[in-house]
Amino acid sequence: MKYSVKILFFFMAMLFVPSLMIAQNNVVDEIVWVVGDEAILKSEVEEYRKEILMQNQRIEGDPYCFIPEQLAIRKLFLDQAKLDSIEVQESQVTRSLEYMINEYIASVGSVERLEEYWGKSMTAIREDLREQLREQQLIEGVQQKHFGSVQLTPSEIRKYYNSLPQDSLPFIPTTLEVQIITVEPEIPLEEIDRVKAQLRDYTEQITSGKNSMSTLAILHSEDQGSAMRGGELGFMNRSSLSPEFANVAFALNDPQRVSNVVETEYGFHIIQLIERRNDMGNFRHILLKPKAPKVSLDTAIIRLDSIRTGIMDKKITFDDAATYLSADKDTRNNRGIMVNNTPRSANAGTPRFALNELNQDIAKVAGEMKKGDVSTPFIMINDKGREVAAVIKITDRNEGHRANINNDYQIIKQMAENAKQQKLVDEWLQDKIRKTYVRIDPEWQGCEYKYKDWLK
Known part of the structure; x- marks a missing residue:
């Protein structure tokens, strides 16, 4: 206070x-x-x-x-x-x-x-x-104004690097660059109908007063992040939600009502309004995901195996297969190249991943692969929580090592700039x-x- x-x-x-x-x-x-x-x-x-x-x-x-x-x-x-x-x-x-x-x-x-x-x-x-x-935010504004324009020349960065004891340099873990191709298994119409019917039953329980939506979300929702909170998402704006979800959620105006079943790339939902604040909304939802039967997963694996054979026989390149045949819309426009979106990672925004930054199913396969290797097809849970068949290629692999200025110049540059900024902050604070x-x-x-x- x-x-x-x-x-x-x-x-x-x-x-x-x-x-x-x-x-x-x-x-x-x-x-x-x-x-x-x-x-x-x-x-x-x-x-x-x-x-x-x-x-x-x-x-x-x-x-x-x-x-x-x-x-x-x-x-x-x-x-x-x-x-x-x-x-x-x-x-x-x-x-x-x-x-x-x-x-x-x-x-x-x-x-x-x-x-x-x-x-x-x-x-x-x-x-x-x-x-x-x-x-x-005020503090960050001060820091940006007074210390945010630090720029060092290459010679200053090299001088900083040479001044560091070798054992103080950060250890750079093994990093991989990965391309991916996925095939989504076909979900039978009967499974989709089953999920929708289950959600309609939950809606009936809520509107009749037999059960609350929060209780049903805790018991049944497959959104692990919100289920423990009774399905509550917290205040979000439209851009933070998938378009299909946002269109229905922001049309709700009665907290006592439950939406119709909504389909998104994550699965099927029912939604309840908790509170609106201008362009922000807090909603509760229950998510159910249709399950692919084993026969569909096997068919997807066979399809990918055929694609892999074409790649290995040089009838099609991995780049072209990823572009034209992959179901992964996040990578197919980038020739299947995965981009690291791990928050606060030194590799964020680049194609480089430490093993612990990769999807765990991909990491299990990629761990022992070498540069240029193409995996056999495997089943993974994607970032939408859905089972898909996948095949990956390691396009680059850098083994773990102490940071050096030749291979890790950007990391050394950031360290040098941070040290310079900290020196300026320390001097400013002492004076203050x-x-x-x-x-x-x-x-x-x-x-x-x-x-x-x-x-x-």
């Missing part, structure tokens, strides 16, 4: 008491740091600690030393954001908030457990996280600290802080 109090109030208080105590929601809170005219409360430190634990982040050293310093740094950046008139994009804050809320709920299992963990209502959790995300009033409660002073001059 953020507190703004006139600086005179703090100065006067510090003259008479060693640490100011504030009554807040019938709980006595303690001011542990003061940075400029902003207080850091013990409760803020505890909230930050819980958030770090929720995100499975590591803290080196004493959290009650590390966390207050991080909060103090945050306040220095926010003060600079005011001076720089940095603006916040509320739509981006909202998207980030809903993503974070959904991740937290998935982590603990339910809204109720999340409320219990934080000791506050979902509304209060949203308000606090929204403020944190707004502040984070020297010019800012800081008071630390005596009981919180026995720490080795990263930055000097906190203790004046």
Whole structure:
């Protein structure tokens, strides 16, 4: 929670008491740091600690030393954001908030457990996280303005590389570049009818009051991400949903009603409106996926084996087979080349994959393959959760190694730029600290802080 109090109030208080105590929601809170005219409360430190634990982040050293310093740094950046008139994009804050809320709920299992963990209502959790995300966007704005234009020459990058001890260079895991061809097994009409009938039965149970949609989603939905939350997706805009789903979902206006059965590339759904906020909507759904019988999977394997034979006999290239014969619409316009979309991966946006970044069914096959190898056909679960037959080709393979400037120039370049940016940030913070009033409660002073001059 953020507190703004006139600086005179703090100065006067510090003259008479060693640490100011504030009554807040019938709980006595303690001011542990003061940075400029902003207080850091013990409760803020505890909230930050819980958030770090929720995100499975590591803290080196004493959290009650590390966390207050991080909060103090945050306040220095926010003060600079005011001076720089940095603006916040509320739509981006909202998207980030809903993503974070959904991740937290998935982590603990339910809204109720999340409320219990934080000791506050979902509304209060949203308000606090929204403020944190707004502040984070302001901080990123300051960082971009003051430190975002770092550019190094090739000679500076090489000098940085030569200054590094060899054992400090990152280990680059084995990476692969993969082409893929898939064939989708035929789903019998009887199986599709069965799934639709099952969803219509769920709709009848919901509208008659026999069962709630959330209960049925927990029990039966095949969307593993949302099933544990009673089918709730969290607030999303149209572009975050498949077009067929979005067209039906955003046409709903009565939370008591359930949509007709909707088909998407993931399977068949029924949808219920929870809440609308301008162009954002929160929906609940149940997903069922028609199952391909073994005979259809076998037929798909035979079809792919025939394609592979043509490739091996050089009657058709893998590129052409992927372009004209593959069912995978995400890769067939790119000659079957897979692109890494793993968030925060060093390989994101490139055709390079570490083994643990590949679909696990593909990784099992690709692990022992060499450059130029074409696999035999196999069954995999694609990113839509559907069974398909696949054959892959390894177009490149780089074995694991210590980063070097010849093979990993972009990684070394990013490391050098990050180091330069961090140096600029450190110098800026040291200067800012020297010019800012800081008071630390005596009981919180026995720490080795990263930055000097906190203790004046």
